[in-house]
Amino acid sequence: MLDIRLIRDNPDQVKQRLAGRSGDFASLVDEVLAIDTQRRAAETERQKLQSDRNRISKEIGIAKKNGQDTSAIEAEVRGIGSRIEEIGREADVADARQRDLLLSIPNLPHEACPVGSTAEENPEVRVWGVKPDFAFQPKDHTVLGAALGMLDFEAGVKITGSAFVVYRGAGARLERALISFLLDLHTTQHGYEEISPPLLVKPECLEGTGQLPKFGDQVYHSPEDNLYLIPTAEVPVTNLHRDEIVPLERLPIQYAAYTPCFRREAGSAGLGTRGLIRMHQFDKVELVKITTPETSMTELESLTANAEKVLQLLGLHYRVIELCTGDIGFGSAKTYDIEVWAPGQGTYLEVSSCSNFGDYQARRMNLRYKDENGKNRIPHTLNGSGTALARLFVALVETYQQADGSILIPEALRGHFGSAKIG
RNA sequence: GGAGAGGUGGCUGAGUGGUUGAAGGCACCUGACUCGAAAUCAGACGUUGUCGAAAGGCAACCGAGGGUUCGAAUCCCUCCCUCUCCGCCA
Numbered sequence: 462m463l464d465i466r467l468i469r470d471n472p473d474q475v476k477q478r479l480a481g482r483s484g485d486f487a488s489l490v491d492e493v494l495a496i497d498t499q500r501r502a503a504e505t506e507r508q509k510l511q512s513d514r515n516r517i518s519k520e521i522g523i524a525k526k527n528g529q530d531t532s533a534i535e536a537e538v539r540g541i542g543s544r545i546e547e548i549g550r551e552a553d554v555a556d557a558r559q560r561d562l563l564l565s566i567p568n569l570p571h572e573a574c575p576v577g578s579t580a581e582e583n584p585e586v587r588v589w590g591v592k593p594d595f596a597f598q599p600k601d602h603t604v605l606g607a608a609l610g611m612l613d614f615e616a617g618v619k620i621t622g623s624a625f626v627v628y629r630g631a632g633a634r635l636e637r638a639l640i641s642f643l644l645d646l647h648t649t650q651h652g653y654e655e656i657s658p659p660l661l662v663k664p665e666c667l668e669g670t671g672q673l674p675k676f677g678d679q680v681y682h683s684p685e686d687n688l689y690l691i692p693t694a695e696v697p698v699t700n701l702h703r704d705e706i707v708p709l710e711r712l713p714i715q716y717a718a719y720t721p722c723f724r725r726e727a728g729s730a731g732l733g734t735r736g737l738i739r740m741h742q743f744d745k746v747e748l749v750k751i752t753t754p755e756t757s758m759t760e761l762e763s764l765t766a767n768a769e770k771v772l773q774l775l776g777l778h779y780r781v782i783e784l785c786t787g788d789i790g791f792g793s794a795k796t797y798d799i800e801v802w803a804p805g806q807g808t809y810l811e812v813s814s815c816s817n818f819g820d821y822q823a824r825r826m827n828l829r830y831k832d833e834n835g836k837n838r839i840p841h842t843l844n845g846s847g848t849a850l851a852r853l854f855v856a857l858v859e860t861y862q863q864a865d866g867s868i869l870i871p872e873a874l875r876g877h878f879g880s881a882k883i884g
Numbered sequence: 885g886g887a888g889a890g891g892u893g894g895c896u897g898a899g900u901g902g903u904u905g906a907a908g909g910c911a912c913c914u915g916a917c918u919c920g921a922a923a924u925c926a927g928a929c930g931u932u933g934u935c936g937a938a939a940g941g942c943a944a945c946c947g948a949g950g951g952u953u954c955g956a957a958u959c960c961c962u963c964c965c966u967c968u969c970c971g972c973c974a
Contacts, residue, residue: 501934507934507943508943509934509935511943511944512941514954515943515955517954517955518902522902522903522955535955536954537954
């Protein structure tokens with residue numbers, strides 16, 4: 462959430478930077494300003510009355526000790542009490558309303574974020590490798606997966622529903638190999654601590670990272686326990702430090718976590734995504750960083766490089782694009798997407814989205830750190846997929862398919878997979 | 885799920901309805917002593933909000949939320965969590 466002081470002091474600048482996003486937030490900013498004025502007036506009055514009451518109550522205590530009659534003065538304080546209750550209710554309502562409004566205003570795009578309105582205006586930052594040549598017509602992963610007994614979409618539908626899949630045999634093994642390959646890479650080469658978090662979280666966690674209150678319809682919810690299935694490991698992992706004051710020496714914090722991710726994808730059903738591209742449940746290794754404000758932008762570069770390393774080691778052609786102001790996520794200040802080439806699809810697939818959230822999430826989850834002067838400050842949070850597994854699976858089998866229908870396992874993965882070939 | 889005990893500041897640990905944001909201890913910080921360190925002594929040492937140009941003032945916070953009262957860490961109610969024992973279970 463944005464700092465109310467920033468909005469109060471520079472409302473026009475805030476509006477101008479929000480204007481780059483899709484959607485109109487100027488009126489929300491005005492509403493917050495109005496409620497803030499109202500809230501502070503009520504708060505000031507309440508505090509003054511409370512101060513009066515405290516003072517007089519103390520006098521009563523002293524008078525009673527001296528055996529004096531205090532009934533008149535008590536009646537007076539009773540009057541103050543009811544006014545405190547009245548004005549206090551007003552202040553509390555305004556406070557809650559202000560928080561609601563702040564929670565529904567997205568983050569300001571960073572100055573470095575390219576201006577644009579749609580995904581078409583996302584600039585390409587760099588390209589790695591080239592599209593592989595095939596002496597034959599490359600097949601789609603669903604065809605390959607069925608032929609080699611790796612993917613069973615019918616079984617997924619049977620036991621759960623559409624957009625769920627069963628990996629089996631070499632497919633299940635390949636998925637498992639990829640998970641350990643990614644975790645080993647990030648923990649031993651890139652300095653991340655491995656985390657295996659709960660997959661169910663409290664609503665406060667989703668509010669902290671920004672999924673609630675605005676995107677509640679995208680998350681699976683268990684009402685009996687008021688717990689949510691995580692849409693990404695970002696949620697439990699970033700919230701590890703919710704409500705904490707982290708000592709400066711601990712920064713930067715770097716976590717890598719493998720988890721399944723659960724997404725309702727409400728509103729996108731039947732969008733014509735085939736195979737593994739868009740599922741309600743998919744595996745992902747997520748990278749999370751908590752850094753000082755001064756270093757977050759360079760940390761975003763290294764986090765993105767860590768995710769790219771995965772594709773480089775697997776020999777998969779990819780490109781990196783930068784999201785423009787109209788396309789970045791709700792809480793993000795700056796985002797790179799990494800898109801891997803999938804020959805069977807004939808398109809690039811987003812396998813990673815690396816974002817710097819600035820202090821937006823940290824302020825929501827009341828996460829702070831002590832700076833060198835002992836002052837509490839708000840750190841920056843970052844995260845990126847390193848990488849999403851289902852689409853990586855797609856790119857891998859489609860890129861390494863052979864004329865005879867078999868799939869070559871890239872050198873770097875063979876140790877984890879246990880053989881050089883499927884089929 | 886049942887029974888009991890308990891949730892107080894970075895940690896530990898007192899707390900009687902009344903000048904308690906909260907004793908004491910530890911840790912950390914500053915200063916004195918010292919060539920330096922240790923020990924010792926002195927001081928400082930929570931968070932958020934609000935008013936203020938600032939200095940600083942004020943308010944709230946003792947697991948969470950309600951209630952009683954002129955006044956609640958302290959009394960009452962509801963909920964959450966932790967620990968011990970029992971039950972169940974991978």
